[in-house]
Amino acid sequence: MNQEAFFLGENVGRAIRGATNDFVTFLVVNYGNFFEAISDALLTVLVALEQGLRAAPAWTIILLIGILAYAASRRIVLSLAMMLAMWFIGTLGLWEQAMQTVAIMLVSVGIAIVVGVPLGVLSARSNTTRTILNPILDLMQTIPSFVYLIPAAMLFGLGKVPAILATVIYATPPLIRLTDLGIRLVDSEVVEASRAFGATRWQMLKGVQIPLALPSIMQGINQTTMMALAMVVIASMIGARGVGETVLLGLQRNDSGQGLVGGIAIVILAVVFDRISQSIGQRAQAYRNVANS
Amino acid sequence: MALIEVEHITKIFGPDPKSALALVKQGMGKDELLAETGHTLGLHDVSLSIKKGEIFVIMGLSGSGKSTLIRHFNRLIDPTDGHIVVDGTDIIGLNMHDLGEFRRRRMSMVFQRFGLMPHRTVMENVGYGLEVRGMKRRERDEHAQRWIDAVGLSGFEHQYPSQLSGGMQQRVGLARALATDAEVLLMDEAFSALDPLIRSQMQDQLISLQAELNKTIVFITHDLDEALRIGDRIAILKDGRLSQVGTPPEILLQPADDYVRAFVRDVNRARVLTVDVIMNAPQYRITEENLERALSDMRRRGAEYGYAVEGDAYRGFVTQDAVQAALDEPNGTKTIWDVAEDLPVLKEDDRLEVALPTTLAAEYPVAVVDNEGRLRGVVSSDGMSDVLTPPEEEDGDEEKPVERA
Incomplete structure (x- = not known):
């Protein structure tokens, strides 16, 4: 038998391809304004944040990181190390780029939290939701970013907005999964007690489930932050500026040194945000440790 | 006067309880039902009448359905068949809103493993029922303080549950339940997780609190000694069915069936029975x-x-x-x-x-x-x-x- 006939004339791929292209064209033609409005709104927030970060004197940002680290961890040595690390990024000559990257990362993580935590809660509440959500999350984490970057660039234009979209798609799933897990692992007798005293669903969620799932949710936010940073190089390929761009330029110019410098800056940012968010997560469960202190 | 009437409660666990119920009503037994349909008969036609102001103990071994039964009183579990009437209201017919109000006002509960919120202090835990009711913080704390004092935990208001011993944690659970001023107190194996000495202290405390408060208490236990010690009346549950309901001397001296008889054989009668x-x-x-x-x-x-x-x-x-x-x-x-x-x-x-x-x-x-x-x-x-x-x-x-x- 002819191989092409065995594979149904290889028509399925062709059909998906045609339908998808038609759909994207349809969206661009009919809802272009809508997507542009979203894009503009996102861009306004992002640009304001980015300009704020870049306009502020570097020492204020470094000090802010120090204060944040201390507030989260109450450890002076850690806070000083975080400040030193941020200063070191400046010495690499990448301060401006780092601020651009931080702005994109903060906006992406913000969106991820706004979307991810409620989805995680829904997923914890019903097994049906979870069954539907799970394959979608798998897809989001595994599908190569470029697959959705092409239509995203068509809908939102090149630059920062599709970069944020790509980052959110890639970085939100761990937060949804860990929120779900955290809420499911809350002691069932505590939840039952809350029901027995007549708490409404919202009171139960706000007063018992979210607070007790907080360590897990914070772990999710930490993972989301790390994954957002891992996306900066890909983001720079569709025109988002930042340290990713430095790495990309190194690649394009066959300049290993520049690539390494950019890489170091990304790792430092990752370490700083990891330590700070981990510390917040640990303080969120301080009540667990009082007995042993 | 009966405050709580439990009328023919049957609970079947499984994918299709309604059709299993039809089989049970035709006379199919627990084991047969499980073997043929995969449904578990948790409670079978249980009827009880609980008087205002008494400590009513429901006693049974694990798997007897006692924890399932107590969860029907405030509808943490819905029955497959039957009614529960509390002070004239059939609570099985309540909608979600009224059920919430019923739980906030009329019944409170104490749990076997305490069910305390680990992220809240003793004060915040005791005030939880009032907070859910929408009471403002200052008023809530005043109420909570009174009950913290009543159960003897003064000075521990701002500790977290993990800083307290098991007995103290259960006092927090008791104070939390009492703080809502509900007339019915459900206690699900409330003292079973405590060691024997603390358990008997808690029993004494419950009896003395009850002398003052005159609540209606439904108390679940697997321990017959405990049942005889604190119960005004005792219901003995076996495999989801009632074996006997009676006062402690009735249970001890006129056991209704072999199951109860075997149970009471090892009881220290001298400690339970009184001269009269x-x-x-x-x-x-x-x-x-x-x-x-x-x-x-x-x-x-x-x-x-x-x-x-x-x-x-x-x-x-x-x-x-x-x-x-x-x-x-x-x-x-x-x-x-x-x-x-x-x-x-x-x-x-x-x-x-x-x-x-x-x-x-x-x-x-x-x-x-x-x-x-x-x-x-x-x-x-x-x-x-x-x-x-x-x-x-x-x-x-x-x-x-x-x-x-």
Whole structure:
């Protein structure tokens, strides 16, 4: 038998391809304004944040990181190390780029939290939701970013907005999964007690489930932050500026040194945000440790 | 007056409880139902009537359905069939909103593993029921403080549950339940997770709190000693069905079936039963003041001894010999009240373990008086030993209760 006939004339791929292209064209033609409005709104927030970060004197940002680290961890040595690390990024000559990257990362993580935590809660509440959500999350984490970057660039234009979209798609799933897990692992007798005293669903969620799932949710936010940073190089390929761009330029110019410098800056940012968010997560469960202190 | 009426509650667990219910109503048993349809018969046609102000204990081993049953009272679990009427309201018919209101106002609950919120302090935990009700923080804290003091946790208000011992944690659970002022208190194996010493302290505390508060308490336990100690009435549940409902002496002395009989065999009766359960009417009351008339009356009735009673008051123990001796005295002016011997007496609510030494030491049946000093009856050492002897096994291969889980 002819191989092409065995594979149904290889028509399925062709059909998906045609339908998808038609759909994207349809969206661009009919809802272009809508997507542009979203894009503009996102861009306004992002640009304001980015300009704020870049306009502020570097020492204020470094000090802010120090204060944040201390507030989260109450450890002076850690806070000083975080400040030193941020200063070191400046010495690499990448301060401006780092601020651009931080702005994109903060906006992406913000969106991820706004979307991810409620989805995680829904997923914890019903097994049906979870069954539907799970394959979608798998897809989001595994599908190569470029697959959705092409239509995203068509809908939102090149630059920062599709970069944020790509980052959110890639970085939100761990937060949804860990929120779900955290809420499911809350002691069932505590939840039952809350029901027995007549708490409404919202009171139960706000007063018992979210607070007790907080360590897990914070772990999710930490993972989301790390994954957002891992996306900066890909983001720079569709025109988002930042340290990713430095790495990309190194690649394009066959300049290993520049690539390494950019890489170091990304790792430092990752370490700083990891330590700070981990510390917040640990303080969120301080009540667990009082007995042993 | 019955505050809570449990009417024919049946609970079936499984994918299609309604059709399984039809089979159960046709008479299919628990094991058969599980084998044929994969449904578990959790409770089978349980009816109870719980009076206002009593401590009603539901007792059973693990798997008997007792925890399932108590969760029907506030509908943490919905029944497959049947009704629960609390103070005239059928709570099975309540919608979500009214059910929430019912849980916030009318019933509160204490849990086996405490169910405390680990991220809240003792004060915040105790105030939880009030917070859910929408009470403002200051008022809530005042209420909470009162109940923290009542259960003896003053000074621990700002500690977290993990900083407290098990007994103290359960006091927080108790204070939290009491703080809502609900008239019905559900206690699901509330003391089972505590070690024996703390458990008996908590039982005492519950009994003394109850004397003050007069709540209606539904208490679940797997421990018959605990049930007999705190229960006004006890329901014994086996495999989802009621075996017997009765007061502690009824359960001990008239077990309804072999299951209950096997259960009560190992109970320390002396610790549970009180004197009034085993006392008899005195063989002879002496009400005659005059010695000669009293003596002739005793001889006529063939009574070697008697119990002197003046009006309502018990005056003492009298033997024929003592009366004779008094009459033989020269120019005796004694009355029967002078002759009456002041022997030890028992109170009608004394436990048998307290009454035992007196009864065994006495030559004659010991008088039992009430709080006003009236003679209520007598206890003989024979009567005591009869009731303290465990019942004989009726059947060699009768079912034995499994050792307590």
